[in-house]
Amino acid sequence: MSERAIEWQEIARDGCARTGLIRTRRSVIETPVFMPVGTLGTVKGTRFEALESPELDARIILGNTYHLWLRPGAEVIRACGGLHKFTGWRRALLTDSGGFQVWSLGALRKISEEGTEFRSHVDGSLRFLSPEVSMQVQAALGSDIVMAFDECAPGKATHEEARRSLELTARWAERSRRSFDGLQKEGMDTGRLSPSGALSGGQALFGIVQGASYLDLRRESLRRTVEIGFDGYAIGGLSVGEEKSLMYEVIADLAPAMPEDRPRYLMGVGTPEDLLEAVARGVDMFDCVLPTRNGRTGQAFTSRGKLNVKNARWATDERALDEECPCSVCQRHSRAYLRHLYVTGEMLASILLTHHNLAFFLDTMRRVRQAIRSGDFTRFRREFIERVGSGVE
RNA sequence: GCAGGGGUGGUCGAGUGGUUAAUGGCACCGGGCUGUAAACCCGGCGGGCUCACGCCCUACGUAGGUUCAAAUCCUACCCCCUGCA
Numbered sequence: 001m002s003e004r005a006i007e008w009q010e011i012a013r014d015g016c017a018r019t020g021l022i023r024t025r026r027s028v029i030e031t032p033v034f035m036p037v038g039t040l041g042t043v044k045g046t047r048f049e050a051l052e053s054p055e056l057d058a059r060i061i062l063g064n065t066y067h068l069w070l071r072p073g074a075e076v077i078r079a080c081g082g083l084h085k086f087t088g089w090r091r092a093l094l095t096d097s098g099g100f101q102v103w104s105l106g107a108l109r110k111i112s113e114e115g116t117e118f119r120s121h122v123d124g125s126l127r128f129l130s131p132e133v134s135m136q137v138q139a140a141l142g143s144d145i146v147m148a149f150d151e152c153a154p155g156k157a158t159h160e161e162a163r164r165s166l167e168l169t170a171r172w173a174e175r176s177r178r179s180f181d182g183l184q185k186e187g188m189d190t191g192r193l194s195p196s197g198a199l200s201g202g203q204a205l206f207g208i209v210q211g212a213s214y215l216d217l218r219r220e221s222l223r224r225t226v227e228i229g230f231d232g233y234a235i236g237g238l239s240v241g242e243e244k245s246l247m248y249e250v251i252a253d254l255a256p257a258m259p260e261d262r263p264r265y266l267m268g269v270g271t272p273e274d275l276l277e278a279v280a281r282g283v284d285m286f287d288c289v290l291p292t293r294n295g296r297t298g299q300a301f302t303s304r305g306k307l308n309v310k311n312a313r314w315a316t317d318e319r320a321l322d323e324e325c326p327c328s329v330c331q332r333h334s335r336a337y338l339r340h341l342y343v344t345g346e347m348l349a350s351i352l353l354t355h356h357n358l359a360f361f362l363d364t365m366r367r368v369r370q371a372i373r374s375g376d377f378t379r380f381r382r383e384f385i386e387r388v389g390s391g392v393e
Numbered sequence: 394g395c396a397g398g399g400g401u402g403g404u405c406g407a408g409u410g411g412u413u414a415a416u417g418g419c420a421c422c423g424g425g426c427u428g429u430a431a432a433c434c435c436g437g438c439g440g441g442c443u444c445a446c447g448c449c450c451u452a453c454g455u456a457g458g459u460u461c462a463a464a465u466c467c468u469a470c471c472c473c474c475u476g477c478a
Contacts, residue, residue, distance in 0.1 A: 039429050100428045121430035239427045268428035289429045296432045350432050
């Protein structure tokens with residue numbers, strides 16, 4: 001195929017950190033980018049209008065194959081014209097393959113060569129997810145970026161376990177690739193657009209590197225994944241229980257070794273500090289539930305670190321969550337009010353905290369891109385980490 | 394006035410002679426959350442001392458009493474609720 005589903009273009013570089021553009025069939029994404037997680041076709045606690053507003057300006061969000069496959073089901077979404085049409089989200093969508101659920105559903109699943117047998121967490125029914133099924137579901141969803149179906153090993157996996165897992169992931173990657181290509185050819189992608197410029201209008205497929213915390217296995221996994229050939233490459237299986245220093249070490253070793261002409265995506269990470277550390281090591285894309293989940297559960301991310309909105313000490317505090325944050329929540333509401341909303345169980349608490357957290361994450365990435373462009377990233381990173389570590393108060 | 398029921402820790406409410414500082418729920422306080430089984434989960438919650446094992450004090454309306462031992466039994470008193478006058 002001469003036409004590509006997405007295009008990656010580097011704009012500037014500062015050390016290993018790089019800023020650039022990903023052109024997808026639906027939007028142009030400036031990187032490094034943070035992608036809010038919208039598992040079930042909604043970024044919990046927020047509206048698309050807010051995500052699209054200049055204040056947040058999220059260019060791409062996630063959806064999850066496993067969850068949408070259980071409910072409402074791939075055929076419902078296909079019948080509704082794909083996930084974009086179904087939800088009304090018009091910008092880019094990346095769908096996770098269900099691979100992560102292979103790990104996170106622990107006791108509810110059984111892995112075999114063929115795929116993974118899940119006990120549905122919704123109704124207990126037995127479901128079987130494989131590379132082929134995952135690709136079929138993701139074609140029905142019509143996301144712009146499809147993830148290969150992988151197996152994520154636990155952070156403390158032994159070398160032997162990690163090797164077994166990586167090899168299974170590699171075989172699943174080949175099957176994902178083959179199945180994906182077949183579905184593209186058959187026109188099963190509900191999100192297809194007509195070719196435009198250099199873009200094919202089809203879905204992009206990303207491969208996932210595994211190998212736990214073992215650098216030799218990571219390198220091998222990368223080599224085998226690149227051999228198969230993907231539109232982008234992801235680092236999976238981090239932040240799953242391993243030491244943070246180990247995570248940074250793996251990224252430092254792996255990211256610069258990943259193909260330069262493709263986006264590099266660190267899956268499921270992370271805290272604001274994690275994002276900067278990973279950008280510094282050459283990563284372009286991130287997703288994480290932290291801003292939305294922690295927002296819903298009473299924790300704000302600020303330029304001075306985490307702030308627990310529930311704490312009694314804010315009961316009469318008139319200051320904004322983050323006094324330096326330009327977001328609409330910080331411009332209008334006090335810690336005292338937000339605490340009151342949270343403590344009384346008002347849904348607005350979750351909505352406002354989610355908004356602020358997303359604003360903080362997305363704005364941080366904007367500033368990261370700016371810093372890289374101006375060759376100032378090293379200083380930006382040092383000062384950011386210092387301030388975040390200084391503590392709220 | 395008579396008859397019956399009842400007064401338990403911030404609150405509601407278990408417990409009716411012996412590991413009971415007293416089950417639970419709520420409230421309150423604190424912590425956690427990293428490709429979302431999560432608007433969720435965990436912990437603390439009479440006071441004092443100790444790094445800690447632990448020790449001491451004060452508590453089941455009030456005051457007495459019985460008993461080795463009482464929130465639990467007895468007596469008196471105070472208060473609340475229901476019914477009858």
